[in-house]
Amino acid sequence: MSINPEVPATFRPLIKQARDVAAQVLRPNSRKYDLAEHEYPVELDMLAAVVDGPNDGGTGGAGAAGVRREKGGSVKNRNGTNLSTVLSILEVAWGDVALVLSMPRQGLGNAAIASVATDEQLARFGRTWAAMAITEPGCGSDSAAIRTTAVRDGDDYVLNGEKIYVTAGQRADAVVVWATLDRAQGRAAIKSFVVEKGTPGMEVERVERKLGIRASDTASIRFTDCRVPAANLLGSAEIEAERGFAGAMQTFDNTRPLVAAMALGVSRAALDETRALLGRAGVEIDYDRPALSQPAAAATFLQLEADWESAYLTTLEAAWLADNGRPNSLQASMAKAKAGRSATAITLRCVQLAGATGYGERELLEKWARDAKILDIFEGTQQIQQLIVARRLLGKSSTELK
Numbered sequence: 204m205s206i207n208p209e210v211p212a213t214f215r216p217l218i219k220q221a222r223d224v225a226a227q228v229l230r231p232n233s234r235k236y237d238l239a240e241h242e243y244p245v246e247l248d249m250l251a252a253v254v255d256g257p258n259d260g261g262t263g264g265a266g267a268a269g270v271r272r273e274k275g276g277s278v279k280n281r282n283g284t285n286l287s288t289v290l291s292i293l294e295v296a297w298g299d300v301a302l303v304l305s306m307p308r309q310g311l312g313n314a315a316i317a318s319v320a321t322d323e324q325l326a327r328f329g330r331t332w333a334a335m336a337i338t339e340p341g342c343g344s345d346s347a348a349i350r351t352t353a354v355r356d357g358d359d360y361v362l363n364g365e366k367i368y369v370t371a372g373q374r375a376d377a378v379v380v381w382a383t384l385d386r387a388q389g390r391a392a393i394k395s396f397v398v399e400k401g402t403p404g405m406e407v408e409r410v411e412r413k414l415g416i417r418a419s420d421t422a423s424i425r426f427t428d429c430r431v432p433a434a435n436l437l438g439s440a441e442i443e444a445e446r447g448f449a450g451a452m453q454t455f456d457n458t459r460p461l462v463a464a465m466a467l468g469v470s471r472a473a474l475d476e477t478r479a480l481l482g483r484a485g486v487e488i489d490y491d492r493p494a495l496s497q498p499a500a501a502a503t504f505l506q507l508e509a510d511w512e513s514a515y516l517t518t519l520e521a522a523w524l525a526d527n528g529r530p531n532s533l534q535a536s537m538a539k540a541k542a543g544r545s546a547t548a549i550t551l552r553c554v555q556l557a558g559a560t561g562y563g564e565r566e567l568l569e570k571w572a573r574d575a576k577i578l579d580i581f582e583g584t585q586q587i588q589q590l591i592v593a594r595r596l597l598g599k600s601s602t603e604l605k
């Protein structure tokens with residue numbers, strides 16, 4: 204069984220629909236919400252229904268809620284929801300990645316739910332728009348250092364702690380909160396909890412002003428004696444020392460390819476726009492001739508295209524492995540590292556190739572360069588992805604290589 208890099212025919216209508224949404228709704232509102240930071244993008248409400256349809260049908264969709272891992276390895280090649288979601292997120296992010304991060308019910312918290320929830324929980328929270336809250340003032344890259352606590356009390360857990368930089372934390376209907384059941388038991392005791400908006404003890408303290416993805420709200424949330432039903436602990440409540448962090452970390456195997464897809468979408472947008480601008484300036488790009496026999500701008504552009512292509516193929520592989528029930532932690536980190544780094548490099552290089560036009564606000568190139576940076580930071584920074592890849596390739600544990 205091997206991967207075929209062609210887009211499967213069954214996904215084409217979905218991908219076309221995602222591109223139409225990107226071109227007709229997201230792109231035309233891109234600058235508006237970049238300038239009006241913190242204003243709610245009302246245009247997105249009607250899109251949720253468009254995205255829900257395919258997700259409900261089990262064929263994946265343009266948002267994060269569709270990712271759920273197939274159990275066990277299959278002998279037959281399967282192109283499933285991870286692949287279709289990656290391909291459609293690429294398209295919508297081509298329209299505007301900040302608006303994609305604000306799309307109702309398609310938050311990274313939804314991917315977290317889809318990844319680790321039991322079937323009963325998936326039925327209960329499947330239509331909830333969920334943000335994901337891991338980061339704290341004293342813990343970012345080292346997510347095992349989480350201090351937010353969850354203490355069992357009767358039929359509830361009581362949460363106490365502070366979460367920062369929660370994407371969609373103000374707008375979403377719920378937040379998936381990572382908290383520890385027992386700090387003394389280390390990583391294995393970290394579990395995720397669905398906390399619904401309006402739960403007493405959960406308070407949004409502020410929203411950040413940012414370099415990029417300004418259409419997306421980024422919130423700080425405090426939890427003070429916040430009671431959530433015990434049934435809102437996602438997956439198993441057992442502290443399984445031998446599994447370590449595996450339960451909660453499983454989320455990343457599904458979400459990192461999605462962030463890589465966002466990076467591919469933003470950089471594809473920059474490449475498409477730059478090719479058009481170069482064409483108007485009389486620079487011909489010939490894909491059939493060696494780059495070095497072409498004008499410098501065309502040669503540079505072809506290198507960027509090659510960089511994009513390798514990030515694209517790596518991302519498809521990570522999603523395809525998940526669809527086929529195979530381990531993909533290594534490939535998910537490779538895809539995130541490659542696509543995140545390529546997106547920042549490509550978008551900035553496109554600004555450079557377009558000169559003053561690239562830097563000005565009349566075009567979106569400068570915005571895409573700002574938006575791309577976060578894709579190399581959240582869901583694990585570039586350096587952390589490289590660390591994970593190195594550990595996996597060298598067979599080292601997190602204590603041996605840090």
Ligand SMILES: Cc1cc2nc3c(=O)[nH]c(=O)nc-3n(C[C@H](O)[C@H](O)[C@H](O)COP(=O)(O)OP(=O)(O)OC[C@H]3O[C@@H](n4cnc5c(N)ncnc54)[C@H](O)[C@@H]3O)c2cc1C
Pocket residue numbers: 311334335336337338342343344345367368369370371413416421577580581582583584585586587590605
């Ligand atoms: C706009 C935005 C949205 C976000 N959305 C979310 C969200 O929805 N949910 C959420 O939980 N978090 C979110 N985050 C937080 C994000 O995931 C963290 O910022 C990220 O994980 C890095 O953590 P940190 O900022 O604490 O940096 P640190 O961990 O302090 O790292 C600082 C620098 O040191 C490097 N570094 C750290 N450790 C190592 C190491 N061992 N080896 C080499 N280099 C290392 C890092 O790569 C980084 O460059 C968001 C952040 C931003 C800016």
